[in-house]
Amino acid sequence: xxxxHLLTSINTGGAEKFCVDICNTQANISSNDIxxxxxxxxxxxxxxxxxxxxxxxxxxxxxxxxxxxxxxxKIYKMLSKINPDIIHINGRALIYSSIPILLxxxxxxxxxxxxxxxxxxKYIRSYIKFLFNQTPSLFSPVAIGQSVSESxxxxxxxxxxxxxxxxxxELTLSSESKDVLDYIDELKTNEETLVxxxxxxxxxxxxxxxxxxxxxxxxxxNKNILLLIIGYDPVPGRAYFNLCKNKNxxxxxxxxxxxxxxxxDYLECADASCLTSTYEGLGIxxxxxxxxxxxxxxxxxxxxSDIIIPGVNGYIxxxxxxxxxxxxxxxxxxxxxxxxxxxxxxxxxKYTMKACASQYLNLYKLKxxxxx
Numbered sequence: 001x002x003x004x005h006l007l008t009s010i011n012t013g014g015a016e017k018f019c020v021d022i023c024n025t026q027a028n029i030s031s032n033d034i035x036x037x038x039x040x041x042x043x044x045x046x047x048x049x050x051x052x053x054x055x056x057x058x059x060x061x062x063x064x065x066x067x068x069x070x071x072x073x074k075i076y077k078m079l080s081k082i083n084p085d086i087i088h089i090n091g092r093a094l095i096y097s098s099i100p101i102l103l104x105x106x107x108x109x110x111x112x113x114x115x116x117x118x119x120x121x122k123y124i125r126s127y128i129k130f131l132f133n134q135t136p137s138l139f140s141p142v143a144i145g146q147s148v149s150e151s152x153x154x155x156x157x158x159x160x161x162x163x164x165x166x167x168x169x170e171l172t173l174s175s176e177s178k179d180v181l182d183y184i185d186e187l188k189t190n191e192e193t194l195v196x197x198x199x200x201x202x203x204x205x206x207x208x209x210x211x212x213x214x215x216x217x218x219x220x221x222n223k224n225i226l227l228l229i230i231g232y233d234p235v236p237g238r239a240y241f242n243l244c245k246n247k248n249x250x251x252x253x254x255x256x257x258x259x260x261x262x263x264x265d266y267l268e269c270a271d272a273s274c275l276t277s278t279y280e281g282l283g284i285x286x287x288x289x290x291x292x293x294x295x296x297x298x299x300x301x302x303x304x305s306d307i308i309i310p311g312v313n314g315y316i317x318x319x320x321x322x323x324x325x326x327x328x329x330x331x332x333x334x335x336x337x338x339x340x341x342x343x344x345x346x347x348x349x350k351y352t353m354k355a356c357a358s359q360y361l362n363l364y365k366l367k368x369x370x371x372x
Contacts, residue, residue, distance in 0.1 A: 001032045003364060004084035006075075006093040009040040010048045011234065013201065014284040015113045019090045020048050021169050025357040027055035032361070035082060039063045039071055039093060047261050068096075076100040086364040094139075095124065098131055101138055107367040109140050109360070113166075114281040115302055116151040129156045137370040142363070145282045145306040164363070165307075167356025168287035170347075171264035180265035187226055187255065194333060195226045196297075197270040199263050199285045202233040202241045207276040207299065207320070209240075212247050212254060214276075214325045219250045223333060227254045227274075228266060267294045271336055277301040278320060286314075290347035293340025297332055299325060307351065313343045 003026065007019045019036070027034040037059040042049055052058055061074045075097050079087075087108040089097060094110050101108055112119065120128065131139040133156070141156065143149035144166040152160050184195060196215075202208045208229070215227045233241035241256075248254045260266065267273060273289040275298035282303035286296045290307075296314035298304035308314040314337070317328040337343075 001086065001364065001368070002035065002082060002084040003032050003086055003088065004035045004037060004079075004082060005088045005090070006097055007036065007038050007090050008092045008096070010038045010042050010046055014281070015090050015111075016048055017284050018111070018113070018166060018168075020051055021167075021353050022088075022357050022360065023056045024051070024053040025169065025353045026361060027053050029354060029357060030361060033057070035059060035084065037061065037075075037078060039075075039096060047259075071096050072099055076103060079104045079106060086368045088360065088364070094128065098127075098139070102135065105138065105371055107138055107140075107371045109142050109363060109367060111142050111144060111164075112148055112152055112281070113144055115148060115279050116155040118279055125155060132156050132160060137367075140363075140367055142360075145303045147302040147306050148281050151302075162363070164356060164359045165351060166282045166284065166287065167351050167353035168284055168291060169353040170291040171267065171288050173264050173268060174262040176262050177265040177268065180262070181269055184226070184228070184266075184269045187252075189224055189226075193224050193226050194271045194336065195228065195269060196272050196274050196329075197228045197230065197266050197294075198274045198276075199230045199266070199288075200275075202229070202231050202238075202244060203235070204240055205278055207278050208244050209247060210299075210320075210322055210325060211274060211276045212244050213322050214329065215254050216247070216249045217322070217326055218329060218333075219253050223330075225253065225333070228270070229254070229256045230258070230260045230263060230266060232259045263288070264292060267292050270294050272297050272314070272332060275299065275301070275304055276320075276325065280304055282307065287347065287351045290343050290351060293343045295332075295337040295343060297325075297328060309346070312337070312339070313346055 005023050010016055023034050023036045035057040039061050041062045042060045063071045079100050089108055089110040141152050141160050143152050143163045149163045200206050267289055273294050273296045275283055280301040280303045289296050299317050299320045305316055308316055315328045317324040
């Protein structure tokens with residue numbers, strides 16, 4: 001079977017990491033021909049490009065800038081050349097590829113990575129609803145968790161109920177892990193200091209400012225804590241990052257470390273991983289944390305509530321507010337979750353990429369048979 005994965009860009013984000021991971025895994029566990037087509041121009045120095053297996057056929061259509069009609073023709077030509085049996089679409093690649101898919105009549109599955117009502121404008125959602133309902137053999141949505149599934153049924157139709165929980169490959173420590181451990185030990189006040197890590201984009205949707213405000217108050221309340229923020233602001237000018245940085249009252253306790261490729265080294269040293277999004281499909285970072293036995297403390301942003309068992313592999317705050325997140329962090333500070341073995345056991349039972357990739361392979365067979 002020829003399987004083509006479509007992705008708009010290969011910047012470091014959850015959907016992009018998922019797509020690279022599932023391509024690598026499917027190439028490893030099956031004899032299928034795996035193709036990954038990135039619509040945007042790619043560079044060899046992009047971290048995710050360097051992670052792509054040599055067993056995955058990588059294609060770039062070199063799109064630059066905003067919306068492009070030319071890219072639709074390029075996709076059509078590529079489909080004619082490769083002639084895939086199934087197409088797996090991620091992100092806004094759906095909008096660009098829908099007309100070529102209709103013309104070539106190739107079945108596709110579309111992974112919905114976030115809440116359906118947040119993903120597109122009202123008018124684009126109407127178009128996507130038409131595709132799902134009028135051409136179901138060609139376009140099928142797949143939710144990454146139960147919360148996303150409920151949003152799909154609400155927006156696009158109650159019969160669209162396919163769910164495959166996102167998976168993540170187990171993170172491994174790098175050759176820098178000892179240096180990272182020594183660095184964090186130097187930052188800690190003493191051996192009792194609790195280390196929290198945030199990994200992700202520094203953006204309003206990720207609510208990073210709330211995290212800064214929370215830790216400012218916790219430090220003022222003499223909590224023995226350290227927060228490491230790993231990520232970047234992708235918006236030119238970095239206005240939101242600068243706002244967060246300026247609101248940081250305790251730079252010796254709240255550290256901005258920038259983008260890191262070796263996040264496993266930091267998660268391994270952390271007592272907990274923090275998620276503060278206003279809405280979240282699932283959270284690849286949460287799964288990566290679980291793979292190392294690190295609990296996750298999240299706001300009630302949707303998807304994380306599907307995978308966090310309170311008091312076992314993390315906690316969920318009651319509300320998305322500074323006070324509510326302070327309360328849940330205080331619960332953790334007073335009762336840290338130390339059972340790494342149990343957290344890893346839950347991850348291995350439900351959230352490995354091998355399990356996720358296998359479920360998609362089974363779905364591809366079912367969907368591709370509908371148009372033969």
